[in-house]
Amino acid sequence: MTLRNFVLLPLVLPALLQAAEVKPALMPLPRAAEWRPGTMRIDTRFHVTFASRPEARLQRGARRMTEQLSRQTGLPLDAPAGTTRPGAALAIDCGETTDQPDTLGQDESYRLEVTPAGARLKSATVVGALHGLQTFLQLVVPGEDSFVAPSVVIEDAPRFPWRGLLIDVTSHFMPIPVIERNLDAMEAVKLNVFHWHLTDDQGFRVESKLYPKLHQLGTTNGEFYSQAEIRHILAYAHDRGIRVLPEFDMPGHSATWLIGYPELASAPGPYSIIRTFGVYDPALDPTKEEVYRFIDGLIGEMAALFPDRYFHIGGDEVNGKQWKANPAIQAFIRRHDLKNEAGLQAYFNRRVEVLVKKHGKEMMGWDEVLHPDLPKGIMIESWRDHESMAVAARSGHPALLSWGYYLDHLDSAGKHYDVDPLGGPAKDLTPEQAARVMGGEACMWTEFTSPETIDSRIWPKSAAIAERFWSPAGASTRAGMYQRLDRVSDWLDWRGVTHNSNYLAMLQRLAPDAPIDLLKTIGDAVEPLGIEGREITQVYSQSTPLNRLVDAARAESVPVRHLRELVERYLAAPDAASENTIRRQLERWRDNRSRLEPFLASSFLMKDTELISVYLARIGEIGLEALDALHGGRRLPAAAAESRLGALAKREKPGGEVVIAAVGPVRLLVEAAAK
């Protein structure tokens, strides 16, 4: 069988399956799939077999897949992997027989064939097999008489070898269970690099036995990871085919280094943990030899702890103030002809790169480290813009794109999805330059995110980003992605990710006595502002509670998106059922305020909600007026329409650090009614 036989993407199931059947929602889409008639029955007899004695990591992966299948279907599936018994089996044939460290660019491909008689998964490597297991899980849907997996042949491999998720554990500490469940979800969507932002002005989150004042004075309440915990997470990630990239941010973002070791600083101390967020002055002094001795020791210790070949030294947002103010540093710049602070940082980077290499690692940094003098082997991660990634690739550096994937902006999944590492300014890269683009990383900075809210900021949208990194360019459209995203989001529930499961509890916390449907009507109608919106409204610190409506609300309201889709369909081809559903929703918005009234004054956490609920009522009224006009075939006069659109615009941002997303579909109705 060759690829010619495959139905290429977009991957819509053909009429082989009956229209009423539930279709699998694959994300990321595989490179190629050929759908066939028939289904494999999945019942309590389902089990896994191996072509040969499996490597231990694969065996654990198969066991975990079976447990996950049991969770998502509710079927008791207790047979240990490898058991032979009646019932359809998934047979795994994996070429790799010893445990290997995962490396950038390794073979991640697999072939998965499902037939009514059973399924076969073949791969050269364990990670390939692990990816195939996740695809298999996504294939299982309820059928007419049992759970089934539709017959299919999938040949799959990733487009980019580096598909990362960064989690910042400095702004807010993230306990081990948060990391674990996010690694579980990463495995589900084939993300393969966990970028662990471990040190910053707000915390030094990893135990150093060599320089214990780093974590002891750089954190409070024991909010750091012991080396044993780090090793646990490394093993946990390795089991899931995920490489762990540690980041030790230097020479800026280093206030927590300087508390215990002020001799490394560019200005006199004392230093302390910075509890607020932003770009601060503290920086290591690149002119001191003891700084390099210290870094040599630290990298040596951490290089032994973290097995991956890559080592991220940060390098972002050095404001240079301390360097400018220090005459000795300025003299050093002149003496070494470094021109300016950028030149000094380039000098620092070259010195650090030697140390990183000495300890057997490849250095990486944020795009600020890019400088003509920088050794070409250093990988550049671009966060400031897409262009700097293209520049890095053109100038010979391996490069990663993080710009466009900043989760703390709380953009829509669609907006992230439309960013392609090889699109935009990277479109005109030569094939050789494009080959230097290794992939990208979704970045979860946590200034406004707690262990309680982080999952809802990462998921489900990172599944869309994962598809961008994994699937062939043009594999799907934004709309095609959204058609599958809700199902993937539900699927992630069964991994223990809390993006859905804690939503109602967080809303109920706002007003313990209020009927939850009233709170949900508000929560569903709004979307929280991202970092730019929040940082200007008040000074946040690590101890600011993140327990308001803005924190409970999800980054992208699924109900509003669904309503917008319904309005679009209705406007294209009006029908009574759609109109009725739209009307009900608009009435709910209109009427919610009076029902919520008794609970608005009762709780300080409802203060944000008062105005929102007044505005939402008005938005509902405007929508109903437009719907009535459309229903009656009456045109809304231009002046009235303009006035209504103005009223909507005024009500879109009610404060409370949220926007009323509900305005979107209502605006469509008003515009249509005015035509």
Add this chain to the structure above:
Amino acid sequence: MTLRNFVLLPLVLPALLQAAEVKPALMPLPRAAEWRPGTMRIDTRFHVTFASRPEARLQRGARRMTEQLSRQTGLPLDAPAGTTRPGAALAIDCGETTDQPDTLGQDESYRLEVTPAGARLKSATVVGALHGLQTFLQLVVPGEDSFVAPSVVIEDAPRFPWRGLLIDVTSHFMPIPVIERNLDAMEAVKLNVFHWHLTDDQGFRVESKLYPKLHQLGTTNGEFYSQAEIRHILAYAHDRGIRVLPEFDMPGHSATWLIGYPELASAPGPYSIIRTFGVYDPALDPTKEEVYRFIDGLIGEMAALFPDRYFHIGGDEVNGKQWKANPAIQAFIRRHDLKNEAGLQAYFNRRVEVLVKKHGKEMMGWDEVLHPDLPKGIMIESWRDHESMAVAARSGHPALLSWGYYLDHLDSAGKHYDVDPLGGPAKDLTPEQAARVMGGEACMWTEFTSPETIDSRIWPKSAAIAERFWSPAGASTRAGMYQRLDRVSDWLDWRGVTHNSNYLAMLQRLAPDAPIDLLKTIGDAVEPLGIEGREITQVYSQSTPLNRLVDAARAESVPVRHLRELVERYLAAPDAASENTIRRQLERWRDNRSRLEPFLASSFLMKDTELISVYLARIGEIGLEALDALHGGRRLPAAAAESRLGALAKREKPGGEVVIAAVGPVRLLVEAAAK
């Protein structure tokens, strides 16, 4: 201050608090509380202090309370217990300074005083303090400017010293996290005995080093607790002031003993794990001395593992068939003048009691062990009826009531709540006899319950049972209990109990593509049948999937209860707002079927739902007709009403092992419209 100064129960907050404020929902209600003006502010500076160096268990309890407070409020509260810093504190003064095993009847009282300046908790024992900490958590509500605890003085102590929850881990194995989160919830509502039903025909769930074939052959897939895991749970429970009562059911319910040790049996083997549920024949042979040697060894091993003074030997449901069929046993009965099989079991119990005593324990058994020859020290747990508990108490035995608290019947919280251990046939006990009633136990038998569904079968209703056991008789009414139960249910969410959080995911599993609100409309309208209803519809076994609507649905539909309450208020005093809310709900039931239609055929898990959705539509129509009549002041003719009531009755039980609870409030409307 004496008790005379207290406002006695029912504990309704007086006008000291403004009407709009959120009031604490205490459950179980304390013995006495005096509410005062003012509130204590709870913000991120909140911390705990100790009057003297705290015992380690108390220190951990205070830390856990702070973490729980942080979870339920969303406030970062990182200060280690004992820290001194600005902000209101809870000061703990506990008389017990060394770690003591918890014992039946120990002092569990505490005094909690909250003032605007801070709170003070005083107790003689650590368990008293632990109870007070839970009460404190329940006091914290959102106020006008911050979270607050209202000023109050609470003097509290339990009515009954034995307040248990039984979890059957044999019918379905319950992994450690299930046990942990249920212990967390038990602590929350002051239940203090975890009755661990460890052995039965379906599994022998505890590792025996002495007789390893018990757990090795009595379970599959390693579904037993190692002794290390048992010790972990014992410590976990002790930390929460919970005693652990192990049950080793004998001489019946012992098939899993006989697989590896058939020489103990009353009939020739071989034996195997019984995968289905019911009363089976296998029983130990009470006539063999080696049986007592075996039991001596097993009790010796388990008595050393489980520290509690009580040891439960089961003794229930011996059908006597093997004894009747065995001539040697019959000869033994005649030789020893034991009269019959009941006499033989009494002989067995006397022999076992000697062994239990020998290993330093007090024996307990189910009410079947009650026999005139039984030593009076043996505690009787009555499951068959209330009367047997009264008989046991009259005849000199300490006694517990479990009848009326069987959670697998899926009765309403109110029905359980109305059962009083000292009510019914126990009303005429003398004070001396009544003093022998130690309390009761909620019993979670798990024939139809998986790790996924168990929480929704236990909670929140066991909070109502806990109040029955803890609070003074007459402390509240069924209605008063329900007024608080929803809040307590939400509160338990923050303990990690999954009764609420996995509901929507389980519904969505039925039809992955269906809008969740349509599935929720169905799920909210029905209630699952209890054990009697389910065991007659099909033969269940341990491998029967519990993933249908009946499993997702909650034992008592809160939305239906709320609607019924609303209908009752509306019928008593009609108002437009209530009528509108009722109408919306009835319309939702009426219209749900057509919206759900496209998804009914798509999944085998929706088969139960098809007829339910047709019936529910009709129930909605009948309700709307009645509501229209009431609205218009028209009387529904008697014949029409009778026909409608008949139609409702026919539609109450649609199959699928559920009842349509939605019938209840509609019936009220029809009856009212006919008047």
